[in-house]
Amino acid sequence: MSEISALDALATTRSIHRYRPDPIPDEDLSKILWSATRAPSGTNHQPFRFLVLRDGERSRQAKALLGSSFRKSWSVKAADEGWRDGADPDPNSRRFRTAETMQRFVDRFEEIPVVVLVCMARYRSSNPYEGASVYPACQNLLLAARALGYGSTITVWHGFCEAELRALLGIPDSVLIAATMPLGRPEGSHGPLRRLPVGELVYDDAWEASASWVRDPPESRFSRPRS
Ligand SMILES: Cc1cc2nc3c(=O)[nH]c(=O)nc-3n(C[C@H](O)[C@H](O)[C@H](O)COP(=O)(O)O)c2cc1C
Incomplete structure (x- = not known):
């Protein structure tokens, strides 16, 4: 695979919502997670944690919970924001195609080979900037995935299943689930x-x-x- 410069990666790392089901080799997954863990954080406290869901029994159950939460979240958002409005939408419009992609993303969520729960072990909840120590790690994950020919996106659609997810995976209440990041080979391509x-x-x-x-x-x- 050809190398991509840091600036090109910054300019082209799109949010990927269409994934191929091919598994991710351990070596690539390790590089992506290593890169994510190199992110900056306040006082280098490193409160980020990454719970990787692949194809084990619990991971499959977690993906199923997430899949239904994602479908519910998209359906609420689509209704609230009028993504499906209009009796005769133009199938070539960007809006129509985005809505189709989002529907497919949530309908096939369980087929995505890897899902990463990006978590933050809370340590200073009185600090309003506490959460800022986890999102640079999400961006590192996006860029590392891009560099290796994979795609991902930051999502927060685990809300409808958070309690069940915590119980299933043993995530304590002191830990914030900051983002759910699918990861896999993109079906389309990255771009500007x-x-x-x-x-x-x-x-x-x-x-x-x-x-x-x-x-x-x-x-x-x-x-x-x-x-
Ligand atoms: C904090 C944050 C939360 C997001 N939440 C979601 C989400 O819940 N579901 C989703 O499909 N995309 C989510 N996204 C992805 C954005 O929709 C996406 O980055 C934006 O539309 C721009 O797309 P682009 O990066 O491909 O240009 C989120 C992105 C960020 C940074």
Whole structure:
């Protein structure tokens, strides 16, 4: 596999929602998890923990719980945000295709070869920034997966099954389940991220003061959040 530069990886690591069922060799999985554990954290406290679900009996049960929680979560989100509105949606629109992909993602969740529960052993719950010590590890996992030809995404759709999941896997209450990250070979490909133009996000010297020196590279693609 060809190597990818750190900057190219940053520009192209998309959230993957379509996975091939092929298992991930231990060596690759180990590299991805090792990279995740190299993330920074406050005072290098390293509160992140990674519970990897593969194909053992308990993992299969956990994936089944997660699968139904994900299906419920997407159905609530799709209804709340009107993803299925419109009597005759254009099947070529980005919105229609995204909704199709999300439905397929949740319908086939159990087939995803690896699911990682990214957890945080809480140690300073009075600190409002405590949670910030776990998400850099999620981003490291995304980038390491990308570098090795895999895909993942950060999700928080374990809410509907959290109590059962904790009981099944022995996760104590003192531990936060910060993200559920599927992992596998992507069916499609990674590609350019769509974000707001950099000039709308970076200020110079004062709040909302334009940073005239920032530039979007010519290949940039853009997307604006729905209000
Ligand atoms: C904190 C966080 C929570 C997210 N939660 C979910 C989720 O519950 N389900 C999901 O499918 N994607 C989730 N995502 C993925 C985002 O929807 C995705 O990153 C965003 O739409 C941009 O897509 P892109 O990274 O492919 O450009 C989450 C991402 C972040 C950073």
